[in-house]
Amino acid sequence: MKRRIAVLGSTGSIGTQALDVISRHPDLFTAEVLVANSNSSLLISQAIKHDVNTVVIADDTKYDEVFKALDPYGIKVFTGRESIGKLISGSNIDVVLAAMVGFGGLESTLEAIQAGKTIALANKETLVAAGSLVIKMAREHNAAIIPVDSEHSAIFQCLQGERSPVEKIILTASGGPFFSKSIQEIESATIEQALNHPKWCMGPKVTIDSASMMNKGLEMIEAHWLFGVKPSDIEIIIHPQSVVHSMTQFRDGSVTAQLSTPDMRLPIQYALSYPFRVELNTERIDFAKLSKLDFYKPDFDKFPCLTLAYKAIERGGNIPCAMNAANEIAVESFLAGKISFPAIPKIISQVMNLIGHIENPGRDDIFATDTEARIISKQILSNYN
Numbered sequence: 147m148k149r150r151i152a153v154l155g156s157t158g159s160i161g162t163q164a165l166d167v168i169s170r171h172p173d174l175f176t177a178e179v180l181v182a183n184s185n186s187s188l189l190i191s192q193a194i195k196h197d198v199n200t201v202v203i204a205d206d207t208k209y210d211e212v213f214k215a216l217d218p219y220g221i222k223v224f225t226g227r228e229s230i231g232k233l234i235s236g237s238n239i240d241v242v243l244a245a246m247v248g249f250g251g252l253e254s255t256l257e258a259i260q261a262g263k264t265i266a267l268a269n270k271e272t273l274v275a276a277g278s279l280v281i282k283m284a285r286e287h288n289a290a291i292i293p294v295d296s297e298h299s300a301i302f303q304c305l306q307g308e309r310s311p312v313e314k315i316i317l318t319a320s321g322g323p324f325f326s327k328s329i330q331e332i333e334s335a336t337i338e339q340a341l342n343h344p345k346w347c348m349g350p351k352v353t354i355d356s357a358s359m360m361n362k363g364l365e366m367i368e369a370h371w372l373f374g375v376k377p378s379d380i381e382i383i384i385h386p387q388s389v390v391h392s393m394t395q396f397r398d399g400s401v402t403a404q405l406s407t408p409d410m411r412l413p414i415q416y417a418l419s420y421p422f423r424v425e426l427n428t429e430r431i432d433f434a435k436l437s438k439l440d441f442y443k444p445d446f447d448k449f450p451c452l453t454l455a456y457k458a459i460e461r462g463g464n465i466p467c468a469m470n471a472a473n474e475i476a477v478e479s480f481l482a483g484k485i486s487f488p489a490i491p492k493i494i495s496q497v498m499n500l501i502g503h504i505e506n507p508g509r510d511d512i513f514a515t516d517t518e519a520r521i522i523s524k525q526i527l528s529n530y531n
């Protein structure tokens with residue numbers, strides 16, 4: 147039986163690589179539903195190439211254009227948030243690849259969980275903002291969550307067949323473009339420098355998160371929820387070669403790791419084909435050429451977003467949700483040239499201090515916190531202009 151896949155965020159970095167994986171295994175996978183925000187031309191060409199059943203274009207001003215282009219092919223076209231939930235809950239979908247960027251991906255992920263679908267989860271903001279809710283709902287609705295983030299896929303792979311609890315998770319980080327830069331150099335970082343990731347080619351938001359190392363903070367929270375490991379037992383370690391994608395340590399001192407050349411198609415494909423491994427034409431590791439693997443402790447003074455992420459999960463409740471919202475607004479403002487790079491953690495920290503704490507947030511509390519944190523962030527930002 148082919149796995150019928152809904153790709154949420156098909157026009158993005160993860161989405162396009164997922165469609166590449168899907169097209170290489172037509173006997174195993176078929177793309178049924180594609181969802182994008184506003185990139186109508188790419189969505190149209192993807193829909194025709196992959197002969198999908200339905201597409202959703204979130205930006206309703208693009209609906210007519212997409213409809214006119216796809217109607218002759220018999221491909222159904224929808225717009226609006228509600229349509230995403232209905233489509234991915236349908237009986238013709240087996241796996242939902244959650245690859246939209248940001249908090250905007252939460253609602254559709256919750257709907258897919260409610261429908262008991264298998265979720266291939268790339269959208270880390272979902273677990274950061276609403277980890278407790280997502281995990282509780284996934285248990286209730288028997289929805290499997292398979293990680294797509296390369297680090298979490300590595301940990302997930304290390305845990306296959308393992309019956310003993312994890313003593314520690316070792317989350318590797320490339321270090322991003324500013325790993326070897328001084329605090330003074332980071333303070334004057336330009337947008338181009340921050341977008342120049344040494345190892346991975348990704349969407350702009352996650353690339354800036356990598357430069358500030360907030361990405362690793364978000365991933366620490368994501369790992370906490372996915373694997374039930376305390377934040378204090380999750381160690382972040384810089385590994386510039388990005389060959390060891392993360393490690394798990396057990397109570398007998400044994401450490402297991404997953405290694406491969408950096409290529410996101412591997413964790414994407416594993417999430418889609420799990421529990422099976424299928425052929426992938428990645429460059430194989432040549433250990434003799436590799437010769438050494440380096441590991442360094444992260445510098446929390448240089449990358450204050452790491453401290454903020456540990457503080458957020460320590461305070462718990464709705465604070466990680468507020469941190470995530472403030473980060474999204476701050477990154478957007480940095481990319482728009484409105485604030486400097488060091489302003490990102492400053493804004494996040496202020497928002498975390500101003501937001502009201504809710505210990506056990508429900509669904510409504512999460513959405514309300516996200517809205518409120520965005521309003522506070524914008525108020526703080528207005529002082530920067």
Ligand SMILES: NC(=O)c1ccc[n+]([C@@H]2O[C@H](COP(=O)([O-])OP(=O)(O)OC[C@H]3O[C@@H](n4cnc5c(N)ncnc54)[C@H](OP(=O)(O)O)[C@@H]3O)[C@@H](O)[C@H]2O)c1
Binds near residue numbers: 160183246350352
């Ligand atoms: N890229 C990576 O290598 C990587 C690795 C690990 C984890 N992740 C995570 O995966 C997620 C996606 O990252 P990415 O790098 O692929 O991002 P991206 O390149 O910016 O793509 C985002 C995708 O989401 C769509 N989208 C955004 N808002 C939407 C909305 N309101 N409704 C419908 N679609 C919407 C975009 O559509 P348009 O193109 O039309 O705007 C696009 O298809 C993020 O959470 C990121 O942290 C990414």
